Structures are given as C-alpha cells and as structure tokens.
Amino acid sequence: MHTTEYDIDIIYKKNQSKMLRLATLLLKDIQAAEDIVGDVFLSLSDCGIDNVINIEGYLITTVRNRCLNRLKSLSYREKVKRCLPIESVPDNVSCNDYSMEAEERMQAVEAFILEQLTPQTQTVMRMRFQENMKYAEIATELNISEAAVYKHLAQGIRKLKQRFNP
Missing domain, CATH: 1.10.1740 (Rna Polymerase Sigma Factor; Chain: A)
Incomplete structure (x- = not known):
C-alpha cells in the first residue's frame, strides 16, 4: 500500500x-x-x-x-542570544538597541568565563560550545577522561547559571 x-x-x-x-x-x-x-x-x-x-x-x-x-x-553567540527573552524588550526599544544589549550580555558572559573559570574549564567550554567538539574528541585532545570533560562543563554551566540566572 x-x-x-x-x-x-x-x-x-x-x-x-x-x-x-x-x-x-x-x-x-x-x-x-x-x-x-x-x-x-x-x-x-x-x-x-x-x-x-x-x-x-x-x-x-x-x-x-x-x-x-x-x-x-548555530554559533555560540547565536545560542546565547536565543536565550534572551524577546518578550522582555519594551515596545519603544529598537531591534538595534536590543542587539546592543544582547552583545553587552554576551561580553559580560565572556568576561565572567575569563575571570571566574579555571583555564581548563574555559578550554573545555570553548571546545564544546564554540568548536562543537564531542566529549570524546575533547578528552582525546586534552588527554583527560570523558568524565573530566563532563565535570568541567557541569562546573562552568553551574557557575554561569549562578551568576546570570540566580
């Protein structure tokens, strides 16, 4: 049929x-x-x-x-921008203003990562979210276990949530 x-x-x-x-x-x-x-x-x-x-x-x-x-x-920046609630933008704010606000938030996230996360966690997060590498690929390249990759990602994400989404 x-x-x-x-x-x-x-x-x-x-x-x-x-x-x-x-x-x-x-x-x-x-x-x-x-x-x-x-x-x-x-x-x-x-x-x-x-x-x-x-x-x-x-x-x-x-x-x-x-x-x-x-x-x-999607790129890392696009992923972060997607997390910003559009409905929270007032009617009198232009799209350009909103883009500038999103860019400022992105810069704040990047600064936090550089200042508050260990170099190893920064590297793991960059490889995972900017380069879209798999856990196994990251583990191989950094000569660490996949469990360590997971722990670095979990730690970085937890700290980001605590700072930006209390």
Whole structure:
C-alpha cells in the first residue's frame, strides 16, 4: 500500500499542532519551527510512511532531531542570544538597541568565563560550545577522561547559571 496525498493531509491535520509546539519550544523561533515542520511533511510526502508503525512518534522524533541539528549548527553567540527573552524588550526599544544589549550580555558572559573559570574549564567550554567538539574528541585532545570533560562543563554551566540566572 502506498501513502496517498489524502493520507498525508489527515496525518498533517492530526499532528501539525503538536509538532509545531515542540519545534517552537526547542527553537524559540516560530518561523524556523514552521520551516522544520513543513520540511518534515515534505519529506514524508516524498518517501512515504508505509513502514512506519507509530506515525505520531515518528513525526515528533523527526521534528525533535531536526530542531536539535539546527541548534547544533548555530554559533555560540547565536545560542546565547536565543536565550534572551524577546518578550522582555519594551515596545519603544529598537531591534538595534536590543542587539546592543544582547552583545553587552554576551561580553559580560565572556568576561565572567575569563575571570571566574579555571583555564581548563574555559578550554573545555570553548571546545564544546564554540568548536562543537564531542566529549570524546575533547578528552582525546586534552588527554583527560570523558568524565573530566563532563565535570568541567557541569562546573562552568553551574557557575554561569549562578551568576546570570540566580
């Protein structure tokens, strides 16, 4: 049996809102979320779903994975800027003012990292978040265990949260 356009339309109507909610939650960007959900359904119509047992689970997992891939491809600065709540920006503040505020916050984070974290923790965080290296790659390059990589990252993130998100 081959999936028809009618089948995909029914699946779309049934699952689109859940998929969009998940993508928006992960990406914090409605346009990017809509793009990903649309891409998932486009790929669904191209390849079909004849062998999929749990279509809802398949769709949610696919959306999650595509969102995570998109987030992984973002630069470190973009990741930090995404964490800043847009709804907290007053109406009378221009986008340029907001960008300057985001840049100032980014500089504060970078200064904190340089002043408050050990050189090893700084290196591990840079390798993980700026260079997108995996734990094993960092461990190999620094000649430390993967557990040590995890501990440095956990320590750095904990200190950043304590300072910037008390």
